[in-house]
Amino acid sequence: MAKFFIMKYYLLLFFLACYAEMTGQPNQRAKGSVFEDFNRNSIWDESEPGIAGVVVSNGAEVVITNQYGHFTLPVYTDEATIFVIKPGDYLYPVNEMNLPQFYYLHKPKGSPDLKFAGTDPTGSLPESVDFPLIKDDENEEFSIVVFSDPQPYVIGEVAYYDKAIVEELVGSKEHAFGITMGDLVGDDLSMFAPLNLATSRIGLPWFHVIGNHDLNFDAEIWQHADETFENTFGPATYAFNHGKVHFIVLNNVIFPNTYNSRYYVGGLRDDQFTFIENSLKYVPEDHLVVINMHIPIYNDAEWGETFRNDDRIRLFKLLEKHRYTLSFSGHTHTQRHHFFGEEEDWLHPEPHHHYTVGTAGGDWWSGEPDENGVPVSTMYDGTPKGYNIIHFKGNEYRWDYKVAGSPAAYKMELYGPRTVPHNKHFRGEFYVNFFQGSEKDIVEFKVNDGEWRRMRYVVEFDPGVCAMRFRWDNSEDLPAGTRPSNPVNCYHLWKARVPTNVEPGENTIFVRVTDVFGRIFDESFNYQAIIVE
DSSP states (O other): OHHHHHHHHHHHHHHHHHHHHHHTOOSEEEEEEEEEOTTSSSSOOTTSOBOTTOEEESSSOEEEOOTTSEEEEEEOSSOEEEEEEOOTTEEOOBOTTOOBOOEEEEOTTOOOOOSSOOOOOOOSOOSOEEEEEEEOOOOSEEEEEEEOOOOOSSHHHHHHHIIIIIGGGTTOOSOSEEEEOSOOSSSOGGGHHHHHHHHHTTOSOEEEOOOGGGSOTTOSSGGGTTHHHHHHHOOSSEEEEETTEEEEEOOOEEOSOOSSSSSSEEOOOHHHHHHHHHHHTTSOTTSEEEEEOSSOSSOOTTTOOSBOHHHHHHHHHHTTTOSOEEEEEOOSSSOEEEEEOGGGTOOSSSOEEEEEOOOTTTTTTOBOBOTTSOBOOOOTTSOOSEEEEEEEETTEEEEEEEETTSOTTOOEEEEOOSEEETTSOOOOEEEEEETTOOTTSEEEEEETTOOOEEOEEEEEEOHHHHHHHHHHHTOSSOOSSBOOOOOOEEEEEEEEEOOOSSOSEEEEEEEEEEOTTSOEEEEEEEEEEEOOO
């Protein structure tokens, strides 16, 4: 009889939980406060005031703190994540790895048993979930560092990352924070720890986006696919403000995927749309909204629907009231600007700018080693490995791509024939790969002291990448390192026919790039014209 009543009791609890979820009634409520941490000890001391008007979220709903800094949030399921969306003139505290501390994970029973560990049991909700913030003089002009896809598969590739990318940024003081656009590691989630140790040397607060190679692939349901990431970095979907910029970070990897035949697909879930809609209610319309994700939101005909079209349309609808927007992604191991217009369901006359940034690991740490023993690892589209610097001023922004290990002025690579026949018909062309460019830039050339002429923007394979692959495949001796991947279309490429009606001997092609901000970058290319009968 006792077993019968125990069974009835648990069945009742189960049905009550299901009813609560169906009717929108919370199982319990999380209460807490947001306070100004004067002494930066992350403890709410008596002398420290609560902060009113701060947004706090459970990943879908948002509330704002009252005049004393207090908040109450519903918790609908056994597990929940509570996080604070800091105002633009505050900072998060960071831990010893420079990871921002802005969340509380509520997992009473801990994560399920997975190959890579998640969160240990947290027990019941605390009486008060409190978040410290640090006051920072509002600065509407700042810059950030953007990485993508460091993606080490073995510990030696973490060493490459540390030497090639991290080392030159150690001690940087001119940037507000950094963020990595996913594929932090290459499926082995135990690499999170050494990767974080390397990144922490930079000394900046560092945010993270989850990528498809950062998932718990043995998870049976999507709620458990980010357990190890969540335990290491916090929620995979969250937001924060800095100056007049609202940053939204999204897990846009749908796994397990029942949408199409792919193992995973890009997209967003209903709870994320709810979160975006609710968080944007507290963002002034003259602020810049920056969406950070791993998989690009555009689709190429070659690959089909890698990001669900309906989800992009729905996202654009939520951004309709916000004129100033920008979105970032990684994933492709290329660098590309895509401008969405009305023909692609964008709802403003000005296009939406989506920027797929260059990767820290380049082409998966492939190619021959350089003088420091690090693989050259040029990306599919001819972009050298590196990272982006994004500069913000109010709701405006501009970008720079920094090639790892090279001077900041190294912005382009020129490729063409070194010898042409003098004053003869010749089909040779020279190319300019302006790494951070797009079709909106102007690229011109002149030969010696001649007139400036426009070059033609093209979408083709970068010839330098093609030559590198050709050399690998036709070498009698196997080159050191890993064979690079095959080329793909480059979206920052220009070309022109090499003039032959020049003086015999050495000649110089001068290249001038005027980017969308009016900045001018230049480079030159030497070739010779020889007399042939």
